[in-house]
Amino acid sequence: MPILAWLALAAAGLLRAQDFPNQADAVFAERPFANAVVGAQFVAVADGTAAYSRNPDLALVPASTAKLASSAAALMRLKPDFRFTTILLTEKKDQGKRSLATLIWRGQGDPSISGRGRASLDEIFEIWADSLTAAGVRRVKRLVLDGRYFEGPVTVPAWPDQELSYWYQAQTSAISFNDNCVDLEVRPASRSGRLPAIKLTPDFGYIRVLNQAVTGRGLPHLDYRREPGTNTVRFFGYIPPGPPYRDFVSVHDPARFAAEALRRVWKRKGLRVGKIVSWEDAGLREESLAPILTWRSQPLAEIIKIINKNSQNFYAEQLLRTLGKEAAGRGSFEAGLGVVAAFLREAGLAESSFHLVDGCGLSEQDRFTADGLVRVLRHMRATPYFTVYYESLAAPGVDRAAKGRMKADPLAAGMRLKRGTVGNARNLAGYLKSKSGKLYAFAILVNGANLDRPAVDEALDRICLAAAHRLP
Numbered sequence: 129m130p131i132l133a134w135l136a137l138a139a140a141g142l143l144r145a146q147d148f149p150n151q152a153d154a155v156f157a158e159r160p161f162a163n164a165v166v167g168a169q170f171v172a173v174a175d176g177t178a179a180y181s182r183n184p185d186l187a188l189v190p191a192s193t194a195k196l197a198s199s200a201a202a203l204m205r206l207k208p209d210f211r212f213t214t215i216l217l218t219e220k221k222d223q224g225k226r227s228l229a230t231l232i233w234r235g236q237g238d239p240s241i242s243g244r245g246r247a248s249l250d251e252i253f254e255i256w257a258d259s260l261t262a263a264g265v266r267r268v269k270r271l272v273l274d275g276r277y278f279e280g281p282v283t284v285p286a287w288p289d290q291e292l293s294y295w296y297q298a299q300t301s302a303i304s305f306n307d308n309c310v311d312l313e314v315r316p317a318s319r320s321g322r323l324p325a326i327k328l329t330p331d332f333g334y335i336r337v338l339n340q341a342v343t344g345r346g347l348p349h350l351d352y353r354r355e356p357g358t359n360t361v362r363f364f365g366y367i368p369p370g371p372p373y374r375d376f377v378s379v380h381d382p383a384r385f386a387a388e389a390l391r392r393v394w395k396r397k398g399l400r401v402g403k404i405v406s407w408e409d410a411g412l413r414e415e416s417l418a419p420i421l422t423w424r425s426q427p428l429a430e431i432i433k434i435i436n437k438n439s440q441n442f443y444a445e446q447l448l449r450t451l452g453k454e455a456a457g458r459g460s461f462e463a464g465l466g467v468v469a470a471f472l473r474e475a476g477l478a479e480s481s482f483h484l485v486d487g488c489g490l491s492e493q494d495r496f497t498a499d500g501l502v503r504v505l506r507h508m509r510a511t512p513y514f515t516v517y518y519e520s521l522a523a524p525g526v527d528r529a530a531k532g533r534m535k536a537d538p539l540a541a542g543m544r545l546k547r548g549t550v551g552n553a554r555n556l557a558g559y560l561k562s563k564s565g566k567l568y569a570f571a572i573l574v575n576g577a578n579l580d581r582p583a584v585d586e587a588l589d590r591i592c593l594a595a596a597h598r599l600p
Contacts, residue, residue: 182257191548194489212238235303407413
């Protein structure tokens with residue numbers, strides 16, 4: 129290629145790269161950002177060159193982009209092949225008997241005992257029943273729940289009390305089932321003014337429904353509240369005629385919920401279970417016990433896909449407490465946060481770059497800078513676990529958390545995203561590749577009252593696509 133032609137191409141590339149900051153500034157000057165505070169950073173992963181910066185050191189509410197930090201810390205401390213373990217034990221004197229006086233369910237934080245990715249909601253419990261019956265067991269007189277792996281409060285104290293009924297604030301527990309929620313389906317009645325039909329899954333009487341909702345048009349939306357410390361759920365408001373409303377309600381005392389679900393499944397399988405008691409009330413001695421079954425979850429490499437692609441808060445908080453237990457000896461939120469903070473410091477973040485009170489980013493007390501998030505993303509690129517981490521993020525137009533994002537542009541295939549939404553925050557962070565294949569890490573934090581969320585999303589998509597097309 130003649131030298132002049134090469135220089136012309138190089139100059140054109142430089143102009144395009146220089147044009148990206150102007151484009152980004154122009155978008156941030158648009159109406160959706162009029163009352164917002166923005167922190168943004170685009171950085172070349174390989175050498176740390178900043179392609180764009182806007183208030184990069186301003187600590188803002190990260191929402192679910194905080195999961196980038198907690199999931200990275202978990203990968204580094206626990207490793208991608210870590211598996212959650214659940215153990216069933218019996219007293220040594222009962223080994224080999226058809227009737228067990230005691231069976232202990234020792235939970236160690238597994239969030240994945242559910243129907244997610246399985247043939248049915250009950251599949252795991254059915255596998256356990258088959259294993260026990262194959263060993264000759266036909267009856268369990270007493271099921272003991274050992275949840276000592278976790279300690280302290282079951283939900284993050286900084287979370288709003290009025291939202292504890294919803295799936296995204298489900299209680300954590302060393303023994304869990306179905307994300308510690310019951311699935312809801314509310315079907316409007318055929319005529320206005322009548323009660324809608326409420327269907328629960330699973331439904332074995334654990335949730336008590338108070339149906340005060342009404343079928344009607346043009347009226348306030350349907351809502352529900354679980355009374356604190358109970359499993360009584362009151363449904364109120366109005367549901368319009370049309371398709372059913374689907375959601376999830378969190379349960380109180382999820383270990384007991386899991387045990388009652390297991391008892392129902394095992395009864396169907398011909399394995400009877402008697403009373404259910406806690407470890408603290410059982411009066412057992414550790415030296416008298418022996419394991420009868422060990423269950424291991426999928427590896428962490430798969431678990432963090434649920435955290436980052438689905439933005440599942442329950443998984444994130446279960447993992448945070450497990451991180452505290454495995455790395456610091458205490459299965460508490462506080463211990464887990466300490467491990468995450470230590471990891472962030474090792475990744476080069478200043479103390480002023482972050483403040484976390486949970487692992488999922490739900491609390492509006494959480495803070496992160498755009499520069500801090502980008503440093504986490506760059507740090508993970510230099511680790512052996514980058515591929516696992518990268519593939520845990522949402523692919524635009526493919527994964528649920530980014531289903532409608534940038535799917536019409538071919539360069540979107542080179543992006544992996546983590547979005548974050550809570551209260552007055554609408555954020556996006558992750559990786560993108562330019563036309564040349566060069567990898568960039570980016571974070572955009574948008575905080576402001578009454579944000580037009582669809583308009584902000586569309587604007588952030590335009591900025592990311594401009595970066596992919598314009599940066600070298």
